[in-house]
Structures are given as C-alpha cells and as structure tokens.
Amino acid sequence: MNMKMGGKAECPQSGGAGNNDSSISLRNPFKLPEEDIFLLRNKQNKKKRQELEHQKELKVHQKSTYLGKIQDKRVEFRQALKRWENEADSKTANTSLRSGPSWRKAAIQEQNDKEKICDYMSKKKDMFLLEYSLAVKQEENDKSSVQAIKIAEQETKARLEKIADIKKITGKIVAVKSDISKYEDILREYTNYKEFLLKLSPPEWQEKQQWRREMAEKIHQQQQTAAKGVQGPSVTTASKRKDSNARELPPVVDPKSHRKGAMPTIKESKTKELPSPIIEADLSEYEDPQLFFTDPHQLLDLLTELEKQNLNLIQNSQDTEESLEEFRITMLNTRKKMEQETEQLAQQVEILSCAIERVKENKAELELKARLFSFGEYKADHQDRMLESLGKKVGEVYHLCVGETEANLTTLQMLTSIESRIEELLEAMELVPRERLLMVERVREKERRSRQREEMVCQQKKQQEERLRKALERAQADIKKPMGRKLMPRSQPPMQENLEYEVDESADLEMDKHQYFFT
Structure with missing residues (x-):
C-alpha cells in the first residue's frame, strides 16, 4: 500500500518532467518553475496570441465554439490522467517485481559475489571524479551566472545612462529648436523693421542700395570663380567629401555660444578662403548694411510728419464723405421735388388737355351757331333781337354763376368770366x-x-x-264743290334741300x- 502511494505521488513529477516543453499545464503545481515568472507569462501571452491568430486564419466550419473548447480541454485532461495512471501502473509493476522472491534472490546473489579491490577502487575513483567534475561545473555555472548578472546589471546601468544622456540631448535639442524658433521670430521682426525703414527712406537712397547689392553680387561671383581656379582638381574630392558629409547630422550647438557669435557665418568662412585682400575689402565695403536714418530723431520726425499727413488725409476723407452725404441728401430731395413737379405737371397737362377738348367742343358749337346765323334764314332785326335775348340770358347766367357786379360788362366779357368760373369749377370737380x-x-x-x-x-x-x-275744323267746314275742269297732275317742282344739323347729345x-x- 505504501509503495503504491509513493508511486502515485512521484508520478506528477516524472510526468511533468517528461512533458516539460509540451505544455505548462501538466507540470507539478507544487514545484516552482526553474525559469523566470515573467518569461513564463510572456510565453503564455505569446501562446495565446498565436492561438488567436490561428483562430483568425481558420475558416468558419473549422472554428470551434466555447463549449467545444471546454470539451477539448476535458479530453486533454482525461488523456493526461490516463498517461499518469499508465505510468503509475508501470511503477507499481516494477515495485511488485522487485518485491518478488526471484529478484531478491538475484540481488543477494549479486551482493555475495566477490569483487576485486582494484575494480572497486577504480569505480570509486571514477565516481569521485564524476562528482568532482559535477561540483566544478556547478561552481563554474554559479560563477558564470553571477558574472552574467553583473554584466546584465552593468548593461542595464549603461542603458539607463544612455537613456539619461539621450533625454539630456533631446532636452538640449528642444532648447536649441526653441532658441532657433525664437531667433527666427526675431529675425522676421527685424526684417520687417528693415523693410519698413527701407520703405521710409527716399527713392534715391534705395536706388543706391540696390546698386550696392548688385556690386556685392558681382564681387561674390568673382570670388567664387577665383576660388574654383585655386582649388583645381580638389573640386572632385571636395564634392565627394560633401556628399559623404551631407548624410551626417550637424553637431549640437550651445545656444549661449550661438548668442555670443562663436559660430562663424557662411560669408565669413568664404571670405577667409579668398586669396586677395582687395576683393575682401571691396566685398566688406559693399556688403556692410547701411541705414538712411543715422539718428532716431530723424525717424521720429518722419513718423510725426507722416502721422500729420495721415490725419490730414483722414480729415479730407471725412470732409469728402460729409459733402458726399450732403450731396446725396440734396440729390434725393431734388429728385423727390422733381418727381412731385413732374406729377403736378402731368396733372396740369391732363387738365389742359381736358380744357383743350372742351374748348374744341365749344368751338364746334360756336361754328355751328355761326353757320346758323350766317346762313341767311334770319334777318338783321331778328338777329339783333336774338343777340339781345342772348345777352340777357348770358347776364342772368353771369349773375347766377359769378354774382352781382357794379361795372357794366359786355356779353363777351361775361362769357369769358363764366368760362373762367366754369374752368375753376371743373378743376374743383376733378378733386372730387x-x-x-x-x-x-x-x-x-x-x-x-x-x-x-x-x-x-x-x-x-x-x-x-x-x-x-284740325279734324274738328275739317268736319265743321263747308263742303266745296269743284268748279271748272278737273285738275290734272303735273310734275312736281324741285324741292329745296333743307340742311339738317345733328344735335350733339x-x-x-x-x-x-x-x-x-x-x-
């Protein structure tokens, strides 16, 4: 019974040792792993990622569900249990074989066999040498592990120092970049000031500065040609060197040294390489920046003058705007007045056209009456009487329309006053x-x-x-008998045509x- 329990207790270790590389789940849970726990966790994560990638690459019919995965784990666990039971059975069989009488007999017989002392000593020597070699190997392994740990610590320390240096360098780079951006802003500001001062300077001075720049460019070109002639065949090597150095990063420059002007400029490096001092003097003479304003008071005076001019222009613009506004208001008022006048004139034209039509009608009536009077049907006495009656009628109409007047007016004057009164009434009637x-x-x-x-x-x-x-008179009249010859019909004399005039309704x-x- 004890042998069986001992065999079963040792089976997980032997099984775990046998399948150490196959799966981690089959190891003995009571034994600490020999490898690092973090490496073990990394391996587990890596294995999980590989399983996920493998599951992603599978097709739909090849993938398994959660229940299927649990069943697979159960099957693996059962298989592991079966292997463990088989190993336990084999160990129990070995123990049972050893506990048999035949095995004991053979062991006792082997112990009873006499060995030679030389063989025994050689075996002991071999065992000692093996143990010594194992101890030496173990000591060497311990030393190498300690050395490896020291080297790893040194490497980590060096790595941390490198990281700190990198951080410092990056901080310096950021500071240099910030300084560069700040200097670029200052340079842009100064260039704006320069352009402003150049614009304020007179045109003659600007033309002179343009001429100086052109001369500096010409001298610079002459310097380049002279430098090329001096260098000769070294141009190719310099170009190769330039191509090889183009890929390298420039050295980190301290912003303080850059501020103090320790870094030489491109123009200074070029001027140092020039052979002739005359060209250097000419170039420095033409390249030296110059300003028209030597005293700040000149700029202040010019700015005050420009400010006065701007104020005058603003005042003039305001005056012109006010005058334009007044002109616009007057134009609107005149337009309204003209529109009103045109409306009044149009009304007057309509009134005059109506009056003209009435005058034409009166003219037609007067022409008709004149024709009637001048036709010859009336005599002079009859016409005089008619004129008197017309004058009386006109007087009555005049008294009714105009009123009583002390002056003795003629018929025509009364008619004109009546007409004017009628026109006034017609105009008033149009307003009704x-x-x-x-x-x-x-x-x-x-x-x-x-x-x-x-x-x-x-x-x-x-x-x-x-x-x-008439019928009564004909009935009461005497009957006349015809006397003499009966009257015969004869041709009727031509009848006079009486002119009939249509009366205008x-x-x-x-x-x-x-x-x-x-x-």
Whole structure:
C-alpha cells in the first residue's frame, strides 16, 4: 500500500518532467518553475496570441465554439490522467517485481559475489571524479551566472545612462529648436523693421542700395570663380567629401555660444578662403548694411510728419464723405421735388388737355351757331333781337354763376368770366372723389331721362290735341264743290334741300350738368 502511494505521488513529477516543453499545464503545481515568472507569462501571452491568430486564419466550419473548447480541454485532461495512471501502473509493476522472491534472490546473489579491490577502487575513483567534475561545473555555472548578472546589471546601468544622456540631448535639442524658433521670430521682426525703414527712406537712397547689392553680387561671383581656379582638381574630392558629409547630422550647438557669435557665418568662412585682400575689402565695403536714418530723431520726425499727413488725409476723407452725404441728401430731395413737379405737371397737362377738348367742343358749337346765323334764314332785326335775348340770358347766367357786379360788362366779357368760373369749377370737380362723381352723374342722368319722358308725353298730348282740332275744323267746314275742269297732275317742282344739323347729345348732357351744378 505504501509503495503504491509513493508511486502515485512521484508520478506528477516524472510526468511533468517528461512533458516539460509540451505544455505548462501538466507540470507539478507544487514545484516552482526553474525559469523566470515573467518569461513564463510572456510565453503564455505569446501562446495565446498565436492561438488567436490561428483562430483568425481558420475558416468558419473549422472554428470551434466555447463549449467545444471546454470539451477539448476535458479530453486533454482525461488523456493526461490516463498517461499518469499508465505510468503509475508501470511503477507499481516494477515495485511488485522487485518485491518478488526471484529478484531478491538475484540481488543477494549479486551482493555475495566477490569483487576485486582494484575494480572497486577504480569505480570509486571514477565516481569521485564524476562528482568532482559535477561540483566544478556547478561552481563554474554559479560563477558564470553571477558574472552574467553583473554584466546584465552593468548593461542595464549603461542603458539607463544612455537613456539619461539621450533625454539630456533631446532636452538640449528642444532648447536649441526653441532658441532657433525664437531667433527666427526675431529675425522676421527685424526684417520687417528693415523693410519698413527701407520703405521710409527716399527713392534715391534705395536706388543706391540696390546698386550696392548688385556690386556685392558681382564681387561674390568673382570670388567664387577665383576660388574654383585655386582649388583645381580638389573640386572632385571636395564634392565627394560633401556628399559623404551631407548624410551626417550637424553637431549640437550651445545656444549661449550661438548668442555670443562663436559660430562663424557662411560669408565669413568664404571670405577667409579668398586669396586677395582687395576683393575682401571691396566685398566688406559693399556688403556692410547701411541705414538712411543715422539718428532716431530723424525717424521720429518722419513718423510725426507722416502721422500729420495721415490725419490730414483722414480729415479730407471725412470732409469728402460729409459733402458726399450732403450731396446725396440734396440729390434725393431734388429728385423727390422733381418727381412731385413732374406729377403736378402731368396733372396740369391732363387738365389742359381736358380744357383743350372742351374748348374744341365749344368751338364746334360756336361754328355751328355761326353757320346758323350766317346762313341767311334770319334777318338783321331778328338777329339783333336774338343777340339781345342772348345777352340777357348770358347776364342772368353771369349773375347766377359769378354774382352781382357794379361795372357794366359786355356779353363777351361775361362769357369769358363764366368760362373762367366754369374752368375753376371743373378743376374743383376733378378733386372730387370719382365714386361720388359717378353717383351724381347717375342721379342727373336719371332726372334728365325722366324730364325728357315728361316732355315727350306733353308733346304727344299737344300733337294729339292739334290733330283733333284740325279734324274738328275739317268736319265743321263747308263742303266745296269743284268748279271748272278737273285738275290734272303735273310734275312736281324741285324741292329745296333743307340742311339738317345733328344735335350733339353730349353738349346737351354737358349743358344739363352745368344747369344742375351752377343753378
């Protein structure tokens, strides 16, 4: 029983040792792993990632569900248990074989066999040498592990120092970049100031500076040609050197030394290589920056003068804007006045056109009356009487329309005053609302038609009475007997054509209106 328990207790270790590389889950959980726990965790994570990648590459029908994975784990666990049981059975079989009488007999017989002392000593020596070599190897392994740990610590320390140096260098680079950006901002600001001062300088001085720049460029070109002639065949090597150095990073420059001007400029390096001091003097003479303003008060005076000019221009612009605003207001007012005047003139034109039409109608009436009077049907006495009656009628109309006057006016003067009065009334009538005017016209038209109807009825009665009277007279008259020869018909003499003039109904309507409104 004890042998079986011992065999079963040793099985997990032997099984775990046998499958050390196959899977981590089969190891003995009571034994600490020989390798680092972090490496073990990394291996587990790596294995999980590989399984995930493998699952991603599989097709849909090849993938397994969560339940399938659990069943697979159960199957693996059962297989491991079976292997462990088989190993335990094999160990129990070995122990049972050893516990048998035949094995004991063979062991006792082997112990009873006599060995030689030399063989025993040689075996002991070999065992000692093996143990010594194992101890030496173990000591060497310990020393190498300690040395490896020291080297690893030194490497980590060096690595940390390198990281700190890199951080310092990056900090310096950031500081240099910030200084460069700051200096670039300052340079842009100074260039703006330079452009501003150049624009403020007179044009003659600007032309002179342009000429100086052109001369400096020419001298610079001469220097380049001279440098090329001096260098000769070394140009190719310099170009190769330049190509090889182009890929290298420039050295880190201290911002303090850069501020103090320790770094030489490109122009200084070029001027140092020039052979002739005359060209250097000329180049320095033409390349030296110059300003038109030698004293700050000159710039202040110029700025004050420009400010005054700007103020004057602003004042002039404000004055022009005010004058333009006044002109716009006057233009709007004049436009409104002109529109009102045009409307009034249009109304006056309409009134005058209406008056002209009325005058034309009066002219037609007067022509008709003149023709009637000048036709010869009336005699002079009859015309005089008619003129007197017309004068009386005109006087009555004048008294009714205008009023009483002390002066003795002729008929024509009264007619002109009546016409002027009529024109005034017509103008006033035009101001009357059209709806009211139409209503009054309808009323007057209705009254006129009723009056015409009454007059027609009276005229028909008179004609009927006249016919009755004539019939009665014919009935009461004596009968005349014809005497002599019977009258024979003869040709009728040509009858005189009586001129008939059409009476203008519109004139009658207008007269009725005048009688209604002015009587």
